[in-house]
Amino acid sequence: MVAQKSVVTPQSEDFPRWYQDVLNKAELAENGPVRGTMVIRPYGYALWERMQAEVDQRIKAAGADNAYFPLFIPESYLHKESDHVEGFSPELAVVTMGGGRELAEPVVVRPTSETIINAYLSKWIQSHRDLPMLINQWANVVRWEMRPRIFLRTTEFLWQEGHTAHASQQSARTYAAKILHEVYRDFMEQVLAIPVLVGYKTAAERFPGAINSMCLEAMMRDTKALQMGTSHELGQSFATMFDITYLDAEGNQEHVWQTSWGVSSRMVGGLIMAHGDDRGMVVPPRLAPTQAVVVAVRSDANVVEACHSLATELHAKGVRVKVDDATDTGFGRRATNWELKGVPMRVEIGPRDLEQQQATVVSRIGTEKQAVGLGDVPAVLVRELDRAQQAILATATAWRDSKIVDVNNLSTAREAAQVGFARIPWQVLGTEGEAALAKDAISVRCLQRADGSLPQAMEEPDLMAICARSY
RNA sequence: CGGGCUGUAGCGCAGUUUGGUCAGCGCACCUGCUUUGGGAGCAGGGGGUCGCCGGUUCAAAUCCGGCCAGCCCGACCA
Structure with a gap:
């Protein structure tokens, strides 16, 4: 490769x-x-x-x-x-x-x-x-x-x-x-x-x-x-x-x-x-306008026909699917363009695949390609789409959680907010601390309970302030 | 609205210091052929009043003045 x-x-x-x-x-x-x-x-x-x-x-x-x-x-x-x-x-x-x-x-x-x-x-x-x-x-x-x-x-x-x-x-x-x-x-x-x-x-x-x-x-x-x-x-x-x-x-x-x-x-x-990553967007399957694209690898009547017939089958299974048979554009360019758009799954069919009665399935969030028998593609895709949905949320959650730091004074909050979210007791920070952080473009994004749940009132004791730089 | 940077082809840029074969490059685009399994190659081709207005000069992308726009960093906000 x-x-x-x-x-x-x-x-x-x-x-x-x-x-x-x-x-x-x-x-x-x-x-x-x-x-x-x-x-x-x-x-x-x-x-x-x-x-x-x-x-x-x-x-x-x-x-x-x-x-x-x-x-x-x-x-x-x-x-x-x-x-x-x-x-x-x-x-x-x-x-x-x-x-x-x-x-x-x-x-x-x-x-x-x-x-x-x-x-x-x-x-x-x-x-x-x-x-x-x-x-x-x-x-x-x-x-x-x-x-x-x-x-x-x-x-x-x-x-x-x-x-x-x-x-x-x-x-x-x-x-x-x-x-x-x-x-x-x-x-x-x-x-x-x-x-x-x-x-x-x-x-x-x-x-x-x-x-x-x-x-x-x-x-x-x-x-x-x-x-x-x-x-x-x-x-x-x-x-x-x-x-x-x-x-x-x-x-x-x-x-x-x-x-x-x-x-x-x-x-x-x-x-x-x-x-998003350095290859472009990553769109979770449940949102994706196009969940899978079936790519004809080469200009070949049988290949193109197989792509359309597979797409019809996928559509019937409820997959939002597109066919890419624009074979006058090189394969690499097309693959890159679908990745930029973050389309969750790509199904490649070329003459070599067709000989084996298989397709090559690639996930946007992975790098490895898997060969799948043509008849199994719909089931595999449905499973992979679901898996990608879970994986994207899990990755984002783990990453975010690793960037939340508990702090207990203004200067450490300021420091932590440069590289993530600083979590500090609201009674420690207070409105004076909030104003002080504002000078460094850091704001209190929200006040929440220690367990992350929504408070019932501002006056609740022990609320935590989440501080960060923001858009 | 303050500070910094930048405006040259659809996008990204060189050229501005030192005014004069500087209207240029890469990508994209068009045509043809060869290609197509990770951004293809070769050949040919089209496209820009150099952000706008004014000034200096024989001559301005280049110097001067003004204006406008964009980006980044702040203040304001979904």
């Missing part, structure tokens, strides 16, 4: 450059003409569509229904919640002209939709029988970012945002945690194969307008943290400002308790940086 030339900048040499190389060579996305915008190419969008499908299914299972609210929001709506407007004002895109004339009231392009959705929830909610009201929308939002990075932080990005109203604080809190665990964590670990730490955001990191922000934090291959998703308890502030009230069973007028929660196209960046 010929030594493989490096096709992207090695991670160890220059991680940001590696990321750019993968975006380009795997044909995922590129910059749009307006600063901070991105063009998502078909393969990148296929990854997002798979994410949408899996997340949407879980959201519906959690009882929320999809709806759609407008892109434009009256500027006055934003001003109804003071923390909210303060948090988002610096990054708003505001439209002042329309139809060639100055608008009487400027409209903002939504940076998030709490305000407009709550304006309507207040019309729709009258009785305790209307609660809980569970709404989700898939949309694009715009935040004028100072330092954009494709997928991780773009001026316009794609996401889902859930907005719910409940009769009690407990119901809202329970639901926000349910979304965190049953929708987000389950999706990220079981589908994306990315292990996440869950916890509360500190007051400094909280969503503008929330009384409690819960989050999921993943570690990228450069040991920086990426916030993969959030679920917020909004308390009653939006309910008060937008007058969302209901009559309870005793006939009392009450304000609802609310939540909001979201995951975005940022997850595509997280996927790239959580699993």
Whole structure:
């Protein structure tokens, strides 16, 4: 076997450059003409569509229904919640002209939709029988970012945002945690194969307008943290400002308790940086738009026919499969391109294979090739796909865990956070320590219990702070 | 928005110090032939107002001024 030339900048040499190389060579996305915008190419969008499908299914299972609210929001709506407007004002895109004339009231392009959705929830909610009201929308939002990075932080990005109203604080809190665990964590670990730490955001990191922000934090291959998703308890502030009230069973007028929660196209960046290696992307099989590619090694009618017939068989078994019979491109180049895209399994068929009535099966996460009888390929592939899914999660988890260091003072925390996650008792760190670490670009990613579980309240004793550099 | 670096073909770059056969290289692309089991070879070919505007000069990718954009490091954030 010929030594493989490096096709992207090695991670160890220059991680940001590696990321750019993968975006380009795997044909995922590129910059749009307006600063901070991105063009998502078909393969990148296929990854997002798979994410949408899996997340949407879980959201519906959690009882929320999809709806759609407008892109434009009256500027006055934003001003109804003071923390909210303060948090988002610096990054708003505001439209002042329309139809060639100055608008009487400027409209903002939504940076998030709490305000407009709550304006309507207040019309729709009258009785305790209307609660809980569970709404989700898939949309694009715009935040004028100072330092954009494709997928991780773009001026316009794609996401889902859930907005719910409940009769009690407990119901809202329970639901926000349910979304965190049953929708987000389950999706990220079981589908994306990315292990996440869950916890509360500190007051400094909280969503503008929330009384409690819960989050999921993943570690990228450069040991920086990426916030993969959030679920917020909004308390009653939006309910008060937008007058969302209901009559309870005793006939009392009450304000609802609310939540909001979201995951975005940022997850595509997280996927790239959580699993990728020096050969490109590694896409876990349950997510992969293409789980297996059947490659015709040489231009030969029998070979090409065997590839298509095997693909048909695999498709019938529920494998998302493609045939690569573009034999006017050399085999090596095609193999490399599929690896760059992170397609989990490759099945190679050439004349030599055909003579033996076999195919050569290669996993993206391994290097060895195995010869498999043609008839056994579907069963082997199904087994290997499952194995790869488990292996990718296990590898990512073991690696991340090896980069989490327990520390007990500020200076060791600072040191540990340069090369991983520093875990330090919150009562040792405190808000002063948090501010001190911020000077070195280290933030408290989340507060969690010592066993890694989600706290019930900020005031719980013995919470641990996870500190890291982040995207 | 601060600090640093960089804008030359789709991508990556050389050339700028010392103005003048510098419009160049590698990859990619097109055609033909030979190839195809890990980024193929040979031959031929297409593509760039050198980021933009202005200035200096007989002459500007090169010098001067301004602007714009991108990347990296920070502050802000999904």
